Amino acid sequence: MKRTKIISIANEKGGVGKTTTTHNLGSALAQLGRKVLVVDLDKQCNLTSLCGGAGEKSICDLIYEECMGRSTPAADVIRTSENGLDYIGSSKMLDSMNSQIASNPDCAYVLKNIFSSAEFEKYDYIFFDNKPAIDILTQNALNTSDGIIIPIEAGLFAFDGIDSILSKVRSINATTNPRLKVTGILYNKSEHVTEFGKAIDAATQENFGKLMFSTQIPYRKAQTERAISMNTGCVNMKNNTLAQVYMQLANEFEARVGRNY
Numbered sequence: 482m483k484r485t486k487i488i489s490i491a492n493e494k495g496g497v498g499k500t501t502t503t504h505n506l507g508s509a510l511a512q513l514g515r516k517v518l519v520v521d522l523d524k525q526c527n528l529t530s531l532c533g534g535a536g537e538k539s540i541c542d543l544i545y546e547e548c549m550g551r552s553t554p555a556a557d558v559i560r561t562s563e564n565g566l567d568y569i570g571s572s573k574m575l576d577s578m579n580s581q582i583a584s585n586p587d588c589a590y591v592l593k594n595i596f597s598s599a600e601f602e603k604y605d606y607i608f609f610d611n612k613p614a615i616d617i618l619t620q621n622a623l624n625t626s627d628g629i630i631i632p633i634e635a636g637l638f639a640f641d642g643i644d645s646i647l648s649k650v651r652s653i654n655a656t657t658n659p660r661l662k663v664t665g666i667l668y669n670k671s672e673h674v675t676e677f678g679k680a681i682d683a684a685t686q687e688n689f690g691k692l693m694f695s696t697q698i699p700y701r702k703a704q705t706e707r708a709i710s711m712n713t714g715c716v717n718m719k720n721n722t723l724a725q726v727y728m729q730l731a732n733e734f735e736a737r738v739g740r741n742y
């Protein structure tokens with residue numbers, strides 16, 4: 482029986498590749514024929530831009546209406562990118578939604594209530610692209626999710642903060658969402674480190690063992706930016722060397738979440 486898997490991409494550290502991972506993993510799964518929705522939960526709106534820009538309504542409308550006890554049809558908010566990826570955009574107003582959520586009696590589950598709607602059941606996967614902070618909105622995302630992917634940027638401080646996220650996951654497991662699992666830690670921008678950094682990373686990777694995706698995303702600035710400039714995922718471009726890597730990540734991801742098609 483199919484059930485939509487909801488996955489948060491999160492790390493309190495900025496610039497590690499949360500948005501790039503959401504966009505490219507989502508695009509790779511869509512290319513495998515899965516029905517995928519990506520949701521921008523960051524007021525920077527980077528994912529929204531990558532997917533083709535904001536529409537009239539954003540995630541803020543869904544949150545506001547839910548907090549007012551009303552509902553907005555998802556179809557009014559979902560847009561489709563040129564490469565066939567469904568997305569819900571964000572807006573600069575997103576931070577002001579935190580006070581709406583906080584004053585709601587069901588404040589831990591506002592997003593969960595929104596995404597429990599039957600309109601979202603058609604998706605195989607929903608991905609939340611989170612901001613680089615764990616505030617009430619990110620906590621809502623984690624309370625709604627079956628899994629969390631934690632991208633880290635290769636280098637000396639790659640593993641900084643991972644202990645704090647993993648302890649956050651344990652505390653959420655004990656309180657608001659026992660279902661949340663670590664889908665994997667994703668090593669991004671590999672090969673972009675000094676020998677000293679590599680030695681430290683190798684030692685630290687050992688500590689996290691099976692939590693690490695065996696797929697690593699190499700540092701490819703030009704390839705990443707070329708896809709961005711064309712509002713598409715690397716997997717949708719000919720001659721993009723990251724395409725194969727993201728397809729491999731998509732396959733490993735599906736094995737990890739127990740989906741065999």
Ligand SMILES: Nc1ncnc2c1ncn2[C@@H]1O[C@H](COP(=O)(O)OP(=O)(O)OP(=O)(O)O)[C@@H](O)[C@H]1O
Pocket residue numbers: 494495496497498499500501502523525527611612613669670671698699700701702703705706709
């Ligand atoms: N594998 C890669 N190779 C080269 N550049 C990359 C790679 N992955 C991401 N980048 C670049 O790194 C920058 C940060 O990536 P991204 O915006 O995905 O990070 P983020 O974690 O979402 O950032 P924020 O915390 O601000 O939301 C972007 O300029 C992106 O193009």
Ligand SMILES: [Mg+2]
Pocket residue numbers: 499500501523527610611
């Ligand atoms: Mg981002």
